[in-house]
Structure formats: C-alpha cells, structure tokens
Amino acid sequence: xxxxxxxxxxxxxxxxxxxxxxxxxxxxxxxxxxxxxxxxxxxxxxxxxxxxxxxxxxxxxxxxxxxxxxxxxxxxxxxxxxxxxxxxxxxxxxxxxxxxxxxxxxxxxxxxxxxxxxxxxxxxxxxxxxxxxxxxxxxxxxxxxxxxxxxxxxxxxxxxxxxxxxxxxxxxxxxxxxxxxxxxxxxxxxxxxxxxxxxxxxxxxxxxxxxxxxxxxxxxxxxxxxxxxxxxxxxxxxxxxxxxxxxxxxxxxxxxxxxxxxxxxxxxxxxxxxxxxxxxxxxxxxxxxxxxxxxxxxxxxxxxxxxxxxxxxxxxxxxxxxxxxxxxxxxxxxxxxxxxxxxxxxxxxxxxxxxxxxxxxxxxxxxxxxxxxxxxxxxxxxxxxxxxxxxxxxxxxxxxxxxxxxxxxxxxxxxxxxxxxxxxx
Numbered sequence: 001x002x003x004x005x006x007x008x009x010x011x012x013x014x015x016x017x018x019x020x021x022x023x024x025x026x027x028x029x030x031x032x033x034x035x036x037x038x039x040x041x042x043x044x045x046x047x048x049x050x051x052x053x054x055x056x057x058x059x060x061x062x063x064x065x066x067x068x069x070x071x072x073x074x075x076x077x078x079x080x081x082x083x084x085x086x087x088x089x090x091x092x093x094x095x096x097x098x099x100x101x102x103x104x105x106x107x108x109x110x111x112x113x114x115x116x117x118x119x120x121x122x123x124x125x126x127x128x129x130x131x132x133x134x135x136x137x138x139x140x141x142x143x144x145x146x147x148x149x150x151x152x153x154x155x156x157x158x159x160x161x162x163x164x165x166x167x168x169x170x171x172x173x174x175x176x177x178x179x180x181x182x183x184x185x186x187x188x189x190x191x192x193x194x195x196x197x198x199x200x201x202x203x204x205x206x207x208x209x210x211x212x213x214x215x216x217x218x219x220x221x222x223x224x225x226x227x228x229x230x231x232x233x234x235x236x237x238x239x240x241x242x243x244x245x246x247x248x249x250x251x252x253x254x255x256x257x258x259x260x261x262x263x264x265x266x267x268x269x270x271x272x273x274x275x276x277x278x279x280x281x282x283x284x285x286x287x288x289x290x291x292x293x294x295x296x297x298x299x300x301x302x303x304x305x306x307x308x309x310x311x312x313x314x315x316x317x318x319x320x321x322x323x324x325x326x327x328x329x330x331x332x333x334x335x336x337x338x339x340x341x342x343x344x345x346x347x348x349x350x351x352x353x354x355x356x357x358x359x360x361x362x363x364x365x366x367x368x369x370x371x372x373x374x375x376x377x378x379x380x381x382x383x384x385x386x387x388x389x390x391x392x393x394x395x396x397x398x399x400x401x402x403x404x405x406x407x408x409x410x411x412x413x414x415x416x417x418x419x420x421x422x423x424x425x
Contacts, residue, residue, distance in 0.1 A: 013121065019176075026156045032245075049365070060351040074117070153262035153266055154259045231356075234384055238357060260312045295317075
C-alpha cells in the first residue's frame with residue numbers, strides 16, 4: 001500500500017486531500033461554535049446545519065458535471081475559492097462586521113464548493129494509477145479522511161477554546177492555500193478526444209437528462225427505495241443532533257466537550273468501518289436489525305447521562321454499528337448494481353437519503369428552544385431504532401442473506417437500456 005507514496009502525483013494528491021480534510025474539520029468546529037457563541041440560540045445552529053447540508057442533497061446533479069470537466073482546474077479552483085471565502089470572516093471580524101447573518105451567507109457557499117472538490121479528487125485516482133492499485137489508494141484516502149476527522153475535531157475545539165474561532169479561520173484559509181499548491185503539482189495524463197467523444201459531448205445535455213431519469217427509475221422500482229426510507233428516518237434525527245450539539249455541549253462542558261462528541265462520531269464510524277468486513281460474513285438482514293437497535297439504545301441512554309465522559313463514550317459506541325452497516329450497504333450495492341448505472345444509483349440514493357438531514361437540522365434547532373437540547377439529543381437515538389423496524393417489517397429486507405449471495409435479482413433491479421458514458425478528461 002505505502003509503495004504508492006513513491007508515485008509523485010499520487011503523493012501530492014494525497015497530501016492535498018489530507019490538508020483539505022484538516023481545513024474542513026477545523027472549519028466545521030469553528031463555524032458551528034461561532035454561530036452558537038454569537039446567538040446563544042440552538043435555532044441558529046440548526047439553521048447553519050441546514051445551510052451546510054442542503055448542497056449535499058444536490059450531489060446527484062454535481063456528479064455528472066465533474067465527470068465531464070477537467071479535474072485539475074476543479075481541484076485547484078475549489079481550494080482557492082474556499083480560502084478566499086474563509087479569509088472574509090476574520091477580516092469582517094476586525095471591521096466589527098461579523099454577525100450570524102454574515103456567517104449564514106458564507107456557509108452554504110463553502111458547502112457548494114466542497115461538493116465539487118471531493119468527487120474531483122476521487123475521479124483523479126484512476127487517471128493516475130493502475131487498476132490493481134486503486135483499492136490500496138482508496139484505503140489510504142479513507143484513512144486520511146477518518147483519521148484527520150478523529151484528530152482534528154478534538155484539536156479544533158481546543159484551538160477554539162484557547163485562541164478563539166477567528167484564529168482558527170486564519171489557519172483554515174492557509175490550509176486551503178497549501179492544498180491548492182499540492183494539487184497544482186499533480187500531473188494528470190490527458191487523452192485526446194476522438195470523433196465519437198466529440199459527438200458524445202455535443203449530445204451530453206440530452207444524455208445527462210436520460211441517464212438521470214433512468215437512475216431514478218432504478219432506485220424507485222427496486223428494493224433500494226426501502227433502503228432510502230430507513231436512511232431518511234436516521235438522517236432526519238442525525239440532522240437534529242448535529243444542530244443542537246453545540247448547545248448540548250455548552251450545557252455539559254463547553255467547546256471542549258463539543259469537540260469530543262464530534263470525535264466520538266468519527267471514532268465510532270472508523271471502528272465500525274473496520275468491523276464491516278467481519279459482519280459481512282453474517283446475514284445482512286439480521287445484522288442490520290441488531291446493529292441499528294443496539295446503536296439506537298446506546299444513543300438514547302447517552303442523552304440521560306450526567307457525566308460528559310460517559311456521554312461521549314456511549315455516543316461513540318452508538319456510531320460503531322452505523323459505520324459497520326454503512327460498509328455493508330456500500331458493498332451490497334456495488335456487488336448487485338450493474339457497473340454502467342452504479343454512479344447514478346449511488347449518487348441518487350445518497351441525495352435522497354441525506355435530504356432529511358437539513359430538515360432535521362432546522363427542526364431540531366427550533367424544537368430545542370422548547371424541549372431542551374438534552375431531550376432532542378436523546379430522542380434522536382430513536383432514528384436508528386426506526387431503521388430496525390423498517391427492516392424488521394419488510395420481509396425481503398429481513399431475509400437478506402450474506403453479501404456474496406446478493407445480486408440484481410435479489411434487489412429486484414429493473415433492466416436498463418442506456419450504455420455507459422465515456423469519461424473525458
């Protein structure tokens with residue numbers, strides 16, 4: 001795996017990804033806490049979460065665009081734009097012009113740019129490496145993503161507590177400049193467009209619409225739509241939790257606790273990712289029901305604890321089954337869905353599933369003023385248990401066997417007619 005680090009372009013791409021992750025982690029901790037610090041109202045943190053999450057709902061529209069554009073300009077420009085936008089926050093602070101409304105305008109812009117950045121980084125890998133190296137490369141990227149989150153969520157909270165959110169934004173903007181420099185050193189091979197590619201590009205808009213429509217048809221006329229129902233319920237309550245987390249943390253310990261709770265999410269998800277291949281040996285239906293039930297119970301109990309240490313510990317344990325089942329679902333879909341529609345299918349299911357998070361964020365922030373952040377935090381664990389009920393009540397999901405037995409017929413995928421689109425760089 002680590003021999004890939006001797007590949008100069010891959011190394012600079014990975015370094016850029018690491019630095020980008022550092023910037024994203026620091027930004028999320030600092031921005032959400034600053035919104036709460038300026039307003040002392042969970043409604044505004046809920047609104048901030050809503051504005052950050054809404055662009056993720058539109059990812060199914062962005063994916064095909066990234067497929068058709070040159071990736072290196074995307075890699076560099078997204079980092080530069082994020083750096084410039086972040087610099088406006090400390091500048092506005094020194095001009096005494098930082099208000100909640102100002103932050104709420106900046107946050108969705110940064111979120112939209114980020115939705116272009118990560119697909120472009122992922123798309124670059126097969127342009128640099130041989131097919132047999134992609135698994136190891138993706139592993140290194142995953143380690144970078146989860147590992148950075150695990151460390152920086154706590155470190156970001158410590159920096160905010162020690163030096164203030166404005167100082168963190170300065171560091172943040174510098175990280176994106178460094179990431180842009182790393183990406184500028186990536187040498188991406190280019191291939192010439194042949195005549196067929198030119199014709200395909202000329203009809204790309206029509207093809208884009210056809211492929212998008214077919215992707216929705218596949219999702220809505222198979223068992224995949226039942227997957228999205230469970231995900232909608234869970235993501236709604238997760239959105240509620242992320243919205244009230246700064247307020248809840250302030251009640252039990254302050255910004256440091258906020259960082260530890262975010263770290264618990266990353267740590268639990270990372271541990272679950274390691275357990276995913278082990279759980280894949282068992283029946284998927286039974287495993288999903290058990291995992292989500294245990295995770296939901298740990299989450300609910302965490303909300304009624306008084307010790308910050310126990311709260312963080314139980315909250316982290318609740319995310320272990322979430323991380324494990326996410327790996328199982330990803331493998332299941334990759335194994336069963338035909339390759340020519342896999343990109344559309346995964347982006348559409350993701351967009352539908354995540355659409356409940358911004359709504360949950362808005363609802364959670366609003367209800368916290370009446371019901372209290374502690375109640376919302378504990379109540380959100382019910383979302384995982386609801387997924388268990390969906391799987392328990394649906395006979396075909398409940399009876400799903402091991403991953404190696406799953407194919408398109410098991411998921412009742414309808415036939416497709418459009419051929420795969422060529423990749424142009």
